[in-house]
Amino acid sequence: MNEGALAGVRILDMATVLAAPAGATHCADHGADVVKLELPDGSDALRGLAPVKDGVPLWWKIANRGKRGITLDVRKSRGRDIFLSMLPRFDVLVENFRTGTMDRWGLDLATLHRANPKLIVIRLTGFGQTGPYATRPGFARVFEAMSGFTNLTGEAGGAPLHANFPVGDAVAGLYCAFAIAMEVARQRGDATAKGVEVDLSATEALFRLLDPLPVEHEQLGQVRHAEGNCASYTAPSNMYRTRDGMHLSVVASSHAIFSRLCEAMGQPDWPKDPRFATNPARVRNLAELDSAISEWFAARDYTEIVALLEPAGIPFSKVYTIADIEQDPHYRSREAIIRLPDPDYGTLPAPCVVPRVTGRRQAVPRTGPSVGEHNAEIYGEFGISANELDALRSEGVV
Structure with missing residues (x-):
């Protein structure tokens, strides 16, 4: 086993649902120490998205693999104080609340950087931190529709089609992981580098993939549309x-x-x-x-x-189908499906770590944490005793 390239990087992931947490998960796959912060009630919507078995959130377990989990209500004064006291021990903070939400909680960028001047703050929202749509709520299908991506899917002359998977979240998550690696590399190369705010728009992330659309519209007057399973740029x-x-x-x-x-x-x-x-x-x-x-x-x-x-x-x-993937000799020879250790099921299947690095075989991550699973462990690292933790729990702070 070898440590991943991001070993030693500490990430605090306070984001919800899928896109931004996926970015932190990709980093965990490559060795980062990722702490997942949730509200004490465990109300993250991903815990309720199918597949769920007997009340156990299977997607959550896979999507948040390799992370340790804590609970903390940063909206409460005591929770905010604890949060700020923790920041000096982290290199990266990942959040995806609607623009302005953190400011209303007293956690504006200046406050975050007073707590840790070198903190890399990744803000992944639907439309970015500026512009007339900055405060709009967004979900993957909204990003996909607005980016121009959905306009390219479906039958020619028919209604556009969404995939049965949140592609927009997955793409934004990859850009999130790239942003983290990019800024960590900058700081590793410059000991004097200060922290930054990364303004990542999920809509722009998906639009960035569609390189030829602007130039073919300007130079050729063409607007690309869906062509079914054909392609308007190559044949057959x-x-x-x-x-x-x-x-x-x-x-x-x-x-x-x-x-x-x-x-x-x-x-x-x-x-x-x-x-x-x-x-x-x-x-x-x-x-x-x-x-x-x-x-x-x-x-x-x-x-x-x-x-x-x-x-x-x-x-x-x-x-x-997934059944074909499970039986395919190429997938099997490369162990493209790995088994994640899990406290409820023993192990659960999941896609392998991507990309592979020749000569490096990393430890298999465990599944995502239950609500507050590592509270005692992590808060203990910050000097909070078991009695203090019980008091915070009774106050609804953790």
Whole structure:
């Protein structure tokens, strides 16, 4: 076992639900010591989101893996004092309350930095700390819709579609982890570096992925829309249904791959056909090309198609369910699903640590903490005795 690259970094995660906590979790995966701070009533909405089994929040356990958990009501005077007294022991604070909320609690940026001048404060909100929408509430589907992402999904001419997963939260969480690593690297390279406020907008995080949209609109006057499973920028690239009902995603956009696909399909002349000889030409003639490819797939069973496409080096995959992932030999050989130690179930399955670092094998994190699970341990580290903790508990502070 080797320590992760973020070993020694201490993060206080007081964020709720998914996006910002996910960023802290990615850091925990790579060695950071992350303390999860919740309200004493355990009211974080993620504890109630499916999957929940017999009242046990399974998603919470996986999404907050590798963290120790405490409770503290920073809205109470005593809770705020304890919170500020803890900050000098942390490098990073992660929060995602609506803009201005921390200020109303007496925890404005100046107060935080008086407590710890080197503190990196990550503020992940729907729309950022400034601008006319700064105080709006936001959820993943709102970020996805406003960023332009949802406009690219769905059938051509039909209603836009959301995925059955909060993609916007996941993307924002990755940018959160990147922001933490970025600022930790800055401080490690400069002993005099002061703390900063990172203003991370979840909407901007998702929009940042959509590089070509502004330039193609300005320079070409184009507004990109949903095209079903096709792509308006490359061809062929689509989902094809086999005779026995399997769905395959196939991408053959480079000329070399397209030529190999044509050979496998018994159409060696297509790459020389002016309609299909270049990617722009294939995009212009997509309907005709895709119709012919769809017919070819529909006339064959999955096993026959695999036997033709794999030797030809065609990038393709059937559409996996989680059951397929669990059985796939490549996933299994790389141990892409790991077992997290868990006090309720022994172990629980979860995705592996990403990315991998060659030669480094890190400890498997345990599942996320129960409400206030590590109160005695962590508050003890800050000199709060068991009797004091009992008094704070009776006052509703922890």
